Amino acid sequence: MCAAPGAACGSGPSVGRFAPSPSGRMHAGNIYTALVCWLSQRSAGGSVVLRIEDLDERTRSGPWVDLLLDDLRWLGLTWDIGPLCQRDRLDRYAAALERLDRMGLVYPCFCTRAELHSVSAPHGPSDMPIYPGTCRFMSKADIARASAIRSPARRLKVPDAGDPAGRIDIRDRVYGSRTEVLARDCGDFVVQRSDGVIAYQLAVCVDDAEMGVTEVVRGRDLLGSVAPQRYLQNLLGFKRVSYAHVPLLVAPGGRRLSKRDRDLNMGELRARFASPERLLGWLAHLTGLAPDATPVSAERLAETFSWSLVRAHRRDIEVSAADLG
Structure with missing residues (x-):
């Protein structure tokens, strides 16, 4: 499940990380964040670290880590290092x-x-x-x-x-x-x-520093974490990372999608779209990464990825099961 604690970490000009918490099945918003992280690195020749944020005991039971790994592989969002689990790094x-x-x-x-x-x-x-x-x-x-x-x-x-x-x-x-x-x-x-x-x-400051992360991509609800994390980096002598926060996918009325409520989770999405290309085409069009919903692989999306596409669609995106077609 998790790589050995001493496993090699990211290196090179650019290293991103996807760091999900296994508290339930990934939903469409989690997939969007993972996709943008992956596209940013692959389009720049960088590498991706997969980190499992499982410090809380409640995240250490159930099938969620295995399902998460299977869903990422199905989507074609491969990683170069990991999965590395926080529960193995308590001493750090x-x-x-x-x-x-x-x-x-x-x-x-x-x-x-x-x-x-x-x-x-x-x-x-x-x-x-x-x-x-x-x-x-x-x-x-x-x-x-x-x-x-x-x-x-x-x-x-x-x-x-x-x-x-x-x-x-x-x-x-x-x-x-x-x-x-x-x-x-x-x-x-x-x-x-x-x-x-x-x-x-x-925890994330220690992890990002020791895993060689240079770019953090995550939901814009975590913008308020940048300042305290910068302060910790300064105190501990860690290299600064760059930050890119992406809009949230929200339910009608603006409520954040929830793993607990099984909002547009990967079980439902895989059943509805049947192929990773169809799902990624829908998601890319919904979020402004592609001009239409033509089925497309993650590799093909990397060929046209630009941060300007994300900046042009930075308002939260309302989505519901009815939008799946």
Whole structure:
């Protein structure tokens, strides 16, 4: 299923990665992201790393990884390295967390999600409440008392608003350039959950650096993750990667497609289209990668791929089962 932890990682001028979480069968939105990642690398002579983001125990059961691999192979979206599983890399995340802790930047946080949503704090680019710093200055005695009641998460301190280290300039291949101030737009963020699981922001930074990734392609709902990840790259001395966020495929009314709800999942899509070329032709036309829905292989799409096509269709795309024809 997963390659050995010491398996070779990407190298060369350009390395992309597709990093799904096996919490259900892939849906049309997941396929679109995987396709654009693959097309970007293949059109530029680059390589693709397949990473399975399975830190959460809930992603380690069921047939989802095997189905994911089979679906990608059926589509022709092959990979060069992997699959590499996060669950095999816990020591690497622990080492990075320890480095941050030695810098004096990590502290325990006892706030619950409900408490964070109840405060009248503004929301940042990720639409999550900006952490108000409630636990940042707790005394050792207060930490000891709180720890007897609840296991804490661990947060990373970000620089004060006036500190240049906290000013992050972002250039996205699809959504353009902007500047975020971590203290204003993000706040201190979680690097380890209260259940001990390493948080997304830290894990993916470690993975991307150690797997040689140079380009991250993912859904535009993760645009708000760029600034904290840039900050982590700077702190840990990692090379910066380039980012390209793509529009989401959404259900009527704007609801995001869900694996849990089996929205346009690969089981339904494979049954409806019967061949990868017909499915890819439909998806390429829907998302503006092709002028019509003529059946086409991934290799043929790579011959005409351009990021300008993605930029020209960067609004979220509404789709339903009725659109399958």
